[in-house]
Amino acid sequence: AQSVAQPEDQVNVAEGNPLTVKCTYSVSGNPYLFWYVQYPNRGLQFLLKYITGDNLVKGSYGFEAEFNKSQTSFHLKKPSALVSDSALYFCAVTDTGNTPLVFGKGTRLSVIA
């Protein structure tokens, strides 16, 4: 069975500082990894994905994530945080893409001006 862990419920960062939202995963096969962002009372917005290829994946709104197979991690990063980045972030995984996405519990990012 696949699973995702987001160890931090909340991440606080000052505007302009780099941010990291952590994610580790467990799958039986090769992982398909995703990051989504959710604003209040809204659906999920796709940020980026890793299927294969370069371990560093660049996505929407300046976000990127690095796939680390040995550490089974897929941390989300951004060099300079914006107040508008404040939202709920979900990491998700599926194995080979044939099974439904399994989500982490989410990490609330708060960027302070």
Next chain:
Amino acid sequence: GAVVSQHPSWVICKSGTSVKIECRSLDFQATTMFWYRQFPKQSLMLMATSNEGSKATYEQGVEKDKFLINHASLTLSTLTVTSAHPEDSSFYICSGRTGLINEQFFGPGTRLTVL
């Protein structure tokens, strides 16, 4: 990117009534649809998976007689919450996947409030 719509975006109903939520893939054919449920400040929990023309597969603990899922066409899936109770109040999100690429596309969600 592929677009998924949900209707209604929010609904308030009385306890004991049934509510139908529609999920449509607007620019792709969703061979598989997923329904998730999200409680406040919590993650998305998969309720069921449905393939077009087949019966839905429900996750453990999800009552199939209460949450009726129909996936009659490649662009439409419906979730009917029957005899709704206040504890069914939640945010319901659908997701479609085409057989061509292994990626799920999410609808904007439907907030259900049962009084």
